[in-house]
Amino acid sequence: NYLRHVESLAVLPSGAGKISHLNAVILGEALASEENDLVFPSEEFSRQALVPSPMKYMEMYRRSIEDPAGFWSEIASEFYWKQKWGTTVYSENLDVRKGPIKIEWFKGGITNICYNALDRNIEAGNGDKIAIYWEGNDLGQDGSLTYSSLLEKVCQLANYLKDIGVRKGDAVVIYLPMLMELPIAMLACARIGAIHSVVFAGFSADSLAQRIVDCKPKAVITCNAVRRGPKVIHLKDIVDDALAESAKSGVSVDVCLTYENQSAMNRHDTKWQKGRDIWWQDTIPEYPTTCEIEWVDAEDPLFLLYTSGSTGKPKGVLHTTGGYMIYTATTFKYAFDYKPPDIYWCTADCGWITGHSYVTYGPLLNGATVIVFEGVPSYPDPGRCWNIVDKYKVTLFYTAPTLVRSLMREGDEYVTRYSRKSLRVLGSVGEPINPSAWRWFFNIVGDSRCPISDTWWQTETGGFLITPLPGAWPQKPGSATFPFFGVQPVIVDEKGAEIEGECSGYLCIKSSWPGAFRTLYGDHERYETTYFKPFPGYYFSGDGCSRDKDGYHWLTGRVDDVINVSGHRIGTAEVESALVSHPQCAEAAVVGVEHEVKGQGIYAFVTLVDGVPYSEELRKSLTLAVRKQFHCQIGPFAAPDKIHWAPGLPKTRSGKIMRRILRKIASRQLDELGDTSTLADPNVVDQLIALSDC
Ligand code: 6R9
DSSP: OHHHHHHHHOSSOSOSOOOOOSOHHHHOOOOGGGTTOOBOOOHHHHHHSSSOSHHHHHHHHHHHHHOHHHHHHHHHTTSOOSBOOOSOSEEEEOOGGGSSOEEEESTTOEEOHHIIIIIHHIIIIITTSEEEEEEOSSTTOEEEEEHHHHHHHHHHHHHHHHHTTOOTTOEEEEEOOSSTHHHHHHHHHHHTTOEEEEOOTTBOHHHHHHHHHHHOOSEEEEESOEEETTEEEOHHHHHHHHHHHHHHTTOOOSEEEEEOOTTTOOGGGSOOOTTTEEEHHHHGGGSOSOOOOOOEETTSEEEEEEEOOSSSSOEEEEEESHHHHHHHHHHHHHHTTOOTTOEEEEOOOTTSHHHIIIIIIHHHHTTOEEEEEOSOTTSSSTTHHHHHHHHHTOSEEEEOHHHHHHHHHTOTHHHHTSOOTTOOEEEEOSSOOOHHHHHHIIIIISTTTSOEEEOBOOGGGSSOSBOOOTTTSOBOTTOOBSBOTTOEEEEEOTTSOEEOSSEEEEEEEESOOTTOOOEETTOHHHHIIIIISSSTTSEEEEEEEEEOTTSOEEEEEESSSEEEETTEEEEHHHHHHHHHTSTTEEEEEEEEEEETTTEEEEEEEEEEOTTOOOOHHHHHHHHHHHHHHTBOSSOOTTSOSEEEEOSSOOBBTTOOBOHHHHHHHHTTOGGGOOOOTTBSOTHHHHHHHHTTTO
């Protein structure tokens, strides 16, 4: 019966014809055999779920599409607004043919996200509830903050920032590891209307400098060092280099607030620039523990977060306050079936969008208890995650497929030696989760008891767009299932025509949702060109997707020059530019290849300067060039997995590198090279194949 429900209620009409002409090279293939594999939530789970059935989902979904203004303003009314938004709940233009792209939600509404996350929950009687449990790198290192004490710390920092002249609309760069000070810093900025730009504390000095130059912050907040597993990383040295670098481009930063992370490094060993560098512990505790709110418009910017694009320059994704607040709170609540006693742990770092929306804002807006983990899942051994789950009685556990796959390789014993009885819902994000990893996550980690929310979304979307609601639907391992409320995914062919029913194509979104990004910082034109021009009338996600006969969505990966390594977006152009910066590299072309643990690996074709011989040493030094220029010691995910010597690259007569052919050579699909006759020099292909194993 349940199945019949699903079929009859599937969001889009089924069987409207198959599309077979799409380029399988870039779109991947639908997982045909998985389509019929349904995993049902237990009745016990569904009975207690916020959305207990497909029917309830459909009722809410339908309302959200037919009356978005009513649906979202009802939810928004549960939050605090100093002044309510005007008569128009949202206005949008997503069609480049009709003028500039514009998205606004709750315009004229005056609010503050920090107030809604902290003060509002405290006023509701939750001041003594734990907001954050902090678990350090080493076993036994931990701490916690209640909502009231978190607010006090946020206020102290906010007062300090005001004191040094940070005003509404100013940018602050945050370069911190997963200490409680990281969400504290984000919330302090939000409280005074400053725009935070968190840079993942694993990026190199160059990347940090690039971001500093782009947003010209009033201050940088960092710490002296961090321990990641057995390693110590001197973050302050990286910041010093970045600040020196940005000064060369004319951007000088007056204040570098530095937290002394004693478990990693003593302050006496930290290099110091008097006048600019300030110890957090010496200064912030002196400030008052209350701080007035800076009330902002719903459309005032909340934060900037840089993400890789298909050209070399990272894109500054800009999110505003009101819509983002409502959207992250609502998606968190429904996609994890959140209830107040839940203990929630998301393993993402706040340096990524997942840490913004689903470590800091979404959960705290719901008054949830969140775990912030400084360390790595493999330290001191691969059982660490389940040790933490048992220690804090985690009920909602949200992670990435790459982590699932790497733990899966270590064997079940690391999991089964822990109880994990507290777990209720599991979550996955960052890349498609392959069905075998899904099953291991479901059967072994979740004891076949916990629904998995496979959440598809992006830095740009602010929150989940396609995700299961646990308890509502039977799941199909590897499918992100159905759209969240208010989201209208459409699949288009290469001409931009919508395809209905069972099909595959390019994933676009019709009309806006509250959490959508509003622009690329300082480059609205690039925003329009990248996201709205490819398929006029729609937001283009850059992903391929197929929809099966039951209306389930299956994401098939990026269709642009972006590689997804362990859930991190890496532009091929960025890696290529790091390679060609090496004096002995003449040219480079980078493609993604399938990788057992990382999802995708980086495969680099490298042409050397004339006369330079191939050598292992050179291979190492090229790898190092990428690691150094791109990302530093933590998670060297940008380092090429393979360097393939290339006497020449396959190019069209107009000089465009044919990546399609390189992808086939990299994945050894040599009988599928396709037409090579348009190449300027077709012999290049044979030469490359001959050098495959060198
Ligand atoms: C949240 C985040 C976005 C890209 C996105 C897609 C891939 C993310 C996914 C997924 C399949 C999922 N992606 N979640 N693919 N299933 N559940 O990861 O943001 O870093 O901007 O990456 O990640 O390709 O386009 P971001």
